[in-house]
Amino acid sequence: KAGVTQTPRYLIKTRGQQVTLSCSPISGHRSVSWYQQTPGQGLQFLFEYFSETQRNKGNFPGRFSGRQFSNSRSEMNVSTLELGDSALYLCASTRGAGLGSGGNEQFFGPGTRLTVL
Amino acid sequence: AQKVTQAQTEISVVEKEDVTLDCVYETRDTTYYLFWYKQPPSGELVFLIRRNSFDEQNEISGRYSWNFQKSTSSFNFTITASQVVDSAVYFCALSESIQGAQKLVFGQGTRLTINP
Numbered sequence: 001k002a003g004v005t006q007t008p009r010y011l012i013k014t015r016g017q018q019v020t021l022s023c024s025p026i027s028g029h030r031s032v033s034w035y036q037q038t039p040g041q042g043l044q045f046l047f048e049y050f051s052e053t054q055r056n057k058g059n060f061p062g063r064f065s066g067r068q069f070s071n072s073r074s075e076m077n078v079s080t081l082e083l084g085d086s087a088l089y090l091c092a093s094t095r096g097a098g099l100g101s102g103g104n105e106q107f108f109g110p111g112t113r114l115t116v117l
Numbered sequence: 118a119q120k121v122t123q124a125q126t127e128i129s130v131v132e133k134e135d136v137t138l139d140c141v142y143e144t145r146d147t148t149y150y151l152f153w154y155k156q157p158p159s160g161e162l163v164f165l166i167r168r169n170s171f172d173e174q175n176e177i178s179g180r181y182s183w184n185f186q187k188s189t190s191s192f193n194f195t196i197t198a199s200q201v202v203d204s205a206v207y208f209c210a211l212s213e214s215i216q217g218a219q220k221l222v223f224g225q226g227t228r229l230t231i232n233p
Contacts, residue, residue: 031219033220035221035223042223042224042225042226043208043210043221043226044223045221045222048219048220050219056219088160090160092219103169103212104219105152105164105167106164108162109161110161111160111161113160
């Protein structure tokens with residue numbers, strides 16, 4: 001069974017640009033979550049999508065957005081990039097439905113390392 | 118608000134020593150889930166264990182063991198007879214979602230180095 005895949009793995013952008021990151025969940029998983037990891041702030045939750053709907057959102061500015069497609073693949077977009085957006089962006093998938101699903105283990109992808117110059 | 122604290126930023130031990138990673142959490146909910154993840158240098162988070170708030174039984178899996186104590190809001194992780202391959206950053210995480218929306222609150226992580 002293929003794991004969670006993220007593309008691209010590395011990205012270099014300049015301030016003011018925008019970027020789109022992609023995540024393909026494990027087959028059959030309908031929930032996709034995004035996390036930002038930085039040395040200073042650690043791992044922080046961005047948002048979660050289930051069946052093309054955003055169910056939960058972290059405390060990030062509106063420059064961070066996402067969406068999910070009918071095949072459960074998800075993209076996140078960051079507009080007007082700032083230096084502080086340099087981070088490892090991790091995507092995780094899980095089945096996401098049913099009682100107790102909030103405690104389902106999340107399967108993480110290898111991440112996209114974004115560098116903003 | 119939910120919070121997870123891993124007070125140990127870095128730990129360095131010699132191979133074959135036992136090591137315990139501490140995790141303390143805060144939550145107002147009575148139903149919640151606790152997790153441990155391992156992050157090797159490759160960057161991918163690897164799931165190690167999940168515990169729900171109603172299951173305080175300690176668990177052992179090979180050289181790994183976990184001690185969950187609600188009375189002290191702690192969920193500590195012990196590696197027995199550590200090996201160089203155990204070197205990684207370990208994260209403790211909390212989820213309050215009972216059903217549906219997935220959101221993990223992570224601790225700051227503990228960087229564990231096992232020296233040969």
